[in-house]
Amino acid sequence: MAHKPSFMPRLEPRGHASPSMVYLTPLLALVVTLLAGGLLFQVLGFNAPEALYTFFISPLTTAYGLGELVVKATPLALCAIGLALGFRGNVWNIGAEGQLTFGAIFGGGVALACYDMEGWWILPLMVVAGMVGGMLWGAIPAFLKTRFHASEILVSLMLTYVATLILSLLVHGPWRDPEGFNFPESRIFSDSALLPVLLAETRLHFGALFALAAVVGGWFIIARTFVGFQIKVMGLTPAAGGYAGFSQRKVVWLSFLVSGALAGLAGVSEVAGPIGQLQPTVSPGYGFTAIIVAFLGRLHPVGILLAALLMALSYLGGEAVQIGMGLPLAVTGVFQGMLLFFLLASDVLIRYRVRFGRPQQEAKA
Amino acid sequence: MGMFKGTRLAAVAAVLAGLLGGAATAQAADPLKVGFVYVGPVGDLGWSYQHDVGRKALEAHFGDKIKTAYVEDVAEGADAERVIAQFGQQGYDLVFTTSFGFMNPTLKVAKKFPKTKFEHATGYKTADNLGIYDARFHEGRAVIGTIAGHMTKTNVIGYIGSFPIPEVVRGINAVTLAARKVNPNVQVKVIWVNSWYDPGKEREAAETLIAQGADIITQHTDSPAAVQVAEEKGVWAFGQASDMAKFGPKRLLTSIIDDWSGYYISRVQAVMDGKWKAETTWGGFKAGMVKLGALNPAIPADVQKAAMDVKTGIEGGTLDPFAGPIKDQDGKERVKAGAALTDKDLLSMDWYVEGVQGKLPK
Numbered sequence: 001m002a003h004k005p006s007f008m009p010r011l012e013p014r015g016h017a018s019p020s021m022v023y024l025t026p027l028l029a030l031v032v033t034l035l036a037g038g039l040l041f042q043v044l045g046f047n048a049p050e051a052l053y054t055f056f057i058s059p060l061t062t063a064y065g066l067g068e069l070v071v072k073a074t075p076l077a078l079c080a081i082g083l084a085l086g087f088r089g090n091v092w093n094i095g096a097e098g099q100l101t102f103g104a105i106f107g108g109g110v111a112l113a114c115y116d117m118e119g120w121w122i123l124p125l126m127v128v129a130g131m132v133g134g135m136l137w138g139a140i141p142a143f144l145k146t147r148f149h150a151s152e153i154l155v156s157l158m159l160t161y162v163a164t165l166i167l168s169l170l171v172h173g174p175w176r177d178p179e180g181f182n183f184p185e186s187r188i189f190s191d192s193a194l195l196p197v198l199l200a201e202t203r204l205h206f207g208a209l210f211a212l213a214a215v216v217g218g219w220f221i222i223a224r225t226f227v228g229f230q231i232k233v234m235g236l237t238p239a240a241g242g243y244a245g246f247s248q249r250k251v252v253w254l255s256f257l258v259s260g261a262l263a264g265l266a267g268v269s270e271v272a273g274p275i276g277q278l279q280p281t282v283s284p285g286y287g288f289t290a291i292i293v294a295f296l297g298r299l300h301p302v303g304i305l306l307a308a309l310l311m312a313l314s315y316l317g318g319e320a321v322q323i324g325m326g327l328p329l330a331v332t333g334v335f336q337g338m339l340l341f342f343l344l345a346s347d348v349l350i351r352y353r354v355r356f357g358r359p360q361q362e363a364k365a
Numbered sequence: 366m367g368m369f370k371g372t373r374l375a376a377v378a379a380v381l382a383g384l385l386g387g388a389a390t391a392q393a394a395d396p397l398k399v400g401f402v403y404v405g406p407v408g409d410l411g412w413s414y415q416h417d418v419g420r421k422a423l424e425a426h427f428g429d430k431i432k433t434a435y436v437e438d439v440a441e442g443a444d445a446e447r448v449i450a451q452f453g454q455q456g457y458d459l460v461f462t463t464s465f466g467f468m469n470p471t472l473k474v475a476k477k478f479p480k481t482k483f484e485h486a487t488g489y490k491t492a493d494n495l496g497i498y499d500a501r502f503h504e505g506r507a508v509i510g511t512i513a514g515h516m517t518k519t520n521v522i523g524y525i526g527s528f529p530i531p532e533v534v535r536g537i538n539a540v541t542l543a544a545r546k547v548n549p550n551v552q553v554k555v556i557w558v559n560s561w562y563d564p565g566k567e568r569e570a571a572e573t574l575i576a577q578g579a580d581i582i583t584q585h586t587d588s589p590a591a592v593q594v595a596e597e598k599g600v601w602a603f604g605q606a607s608d609m610a611k612f613g614p615k616r617l618l619t620s621i622i623d624d625w626s627g628y629y630i631s632r633v634q635a636v637m638d639g640k641w642k643a644e645t646t647w648g649g650f651k652a653g654m655v656k657l658g659a660l661n662p663a664i665p666a667d668v669q670k671a672a673m674d675v676k677t678g679i680e681g682g683t684l685d686p687f688a689g690p691i692k693d694q695d696g697k698e699r700v701k702a703g704a705a706l707t708d709k710d711l712l713s714m715d716w717y718v719e720g721v722q723g724k725l726p727k
Binding site: 062064068071072165168169172173181182183184185188203270273274275276277279280281282283284315316319320322323324326328329 | 434435436437438442443444446447448450455465466469489528531559712715726
């Protein structure tokens with residue numbers, strides 16, 4: 001009942017969000033990030049255009065660089081597409097990192113079991129094993145959620161640490177390279193257990209095609225299948241879904257199995273691709289970064305693909321400015337942070353408008 | 366958007382100008398390009414920090430005859446190969462990769478860029494253009510073990526381990542052997558944090574060890590967190606990799622300091638003279654790669670003397686930290702009196718000596 005005139009800015013709901021803006025704002029956020037980043041570089045005493053060029057364009061000027069971009073984006077896209085499916089249905093799988101690790105363990109386990117064999121069948125077997133591994137690790141939170149109503153957020157997150165420790169146990173113990181001076185690494189996989197490189201002189205590997213297939217598959221499930229429809233309804237209005245006879249249990253299971261399988265695929269693609277062996281750590285946090293990628297891509301498979309590429313570029317660019325201009329690593333984090341900040345800010349502005357002065361209803365009355 | 370486009374055009378122009386300018390100066394005097402890949406942030410104040418001190422010493426020594434660059438906090442996985450390859454691609458002459466986990470990526474990249482010379486710290490794989498180097502940190506550990514054996518009242522020494530790899534196990538054994546030589550009642554408790562740099566975990570591990578009765582903390586991790594905990598709780602601590610005296614002005618007994626400066630300068634000089642060859646370097650006190658910080662005045666004079674005797678003994682070759690008799694945890698004699706462990710034994714060490722509590726994770 002405040003009648004005091006106020007000149008403080010406040011947020012007023014717009015009623016409905018403009019659909020075109022929902023897809024335009026990530027671009028807008030990118031542009032604003034570039035401008036703000038350029039300003040930051042200038043203030044820090046660096047040549048802003050040169051810094052921006054080194055960060056965003058120089059990594060893409062060689063075939064090798066482009067290959068690296070895709071290599072880095074592949075696990076991010078694979079994990080994020082699976083996660084987005086669940087997020088749309090209100091299922092919060094935070095443990096893609098653990099499912100990725102389990103995919104690496106299962107797929108890598110096959111590779112190590114077959115290290116002295118040759119054959120075309122080894123790789124497909126590894127890929128299937130990796131996906132099964134990720135699914136198994138995703139099935140635990142799904143089971144505990146549907147059976148005991150345990151929070152899938154906490155369970156999936158904590159299982160990540162369990163998965164990393166199991167991998168650590170294996171490479172410190174039974175799977176340790178017998179010729180490796182007791183260092184905690186497995187043997188290097190044989191050629192039959194390595195994903196083929198798609199482009200000579202780069203590290204661009206077959207896993208990139210898995211990611212593309214996941215984009216198409218993810219889009220198909222959401223846009224064209226009844227299951228996808230059920231997931232969306234359960235996400236938007238669980239009560240309506242319930243009246244329609246949709247099963248929350250089914251959505252939880254499906255989300256976890258699909259996202260687990262895709263994260264597992266990402267894991268096996270990493271160890272059979274750029275890494276080529278099992279190590280105590282196989283991922284620098286792809287499963288967690290994928291959560292950001294999923295939201296940056298608006299939970300849409302194509303958006304996720306673009307977001308994964310952008311996120312990958314931010315790592316490559318961060319390294320390029322470290323080498324080329326002596327800028328600190330923190331620049332990478334600052335750019336990622338600014339991008340998210342501007343995206344979230346524009347999200348607010350899509351749904352609310354900024355008003356100064358007294359609320360409108362009072363003005364009308 | 367117009368402005369944005371303009372910025373990009375300007376960017377392209379600026380870079381073109383930079384490239385042309387760069388090419389022109391390159392003809393005048395070609396600085397030797399030296400790259401560094403660090404596993405932690407340069408601000409870890411331990412391992413990576415100390416390598417960066419070496420890099421700065423290079424710049425101070427050679428001035429504009431060289432150009433250095435580094436990438437910090439590089440994950441030991443698929444990322445490492447990309448970062449190392451970037452240095453190769455940009456025509457760097459010499460690249461130092463400074464963590465064990467960079468071994469296979471360095472080897473892969475070295476094969477792809479035969480013109481670039483690589484040096485990998487703490488690994489064991491070499492190639493025509495890939496040398497390896499490491500420091501005998503266990504020599505420093507023998508000195509701090511001697512001090513710890515004298516200074517402990519509870520006879521429990523706490524040890525924070527990173528990964529149970531030979532290098533770390535060797536350090537634990539060196540401290541234990543030296544401490545028990547002067548105080549046979551000493552027991553060493555180990556907590557593994559499974560990370561090189563995680564100040565939060567390092568802090569928790571230190572607190573746990575103190576709660577278990579340790580009155581001396583030593584660590585094979587990269588941050589000064591353990592030293593800070595010791596200062597707060599009033600137990601003794603040692604610095605690791607760099608001089609950590611400022612983090613424990615009262616409770617820091619001394620630090621084992623890695624000094625890479627001399628090594629880096631000699632290797633860059635070798636490249637300049639065209640004499641660089643892939644070599645295996647493993648230097649300690651004598652080579653100046655391992656140094657000891659100032660001794661805390663709280664250490665009694667006789668203990669200070671005992672510590673310095675160990676140091677000069679190792680330097681002079683009269684004292685071997687791994688001389689027999691050495692028993693393992695099960696009481697089995699591993700090294701006879703009069704014998705000593707060889708470098709090969711040390712490089713693959715996977716067993717605890719008598720006096721270390723707990724089982725080595727395998």
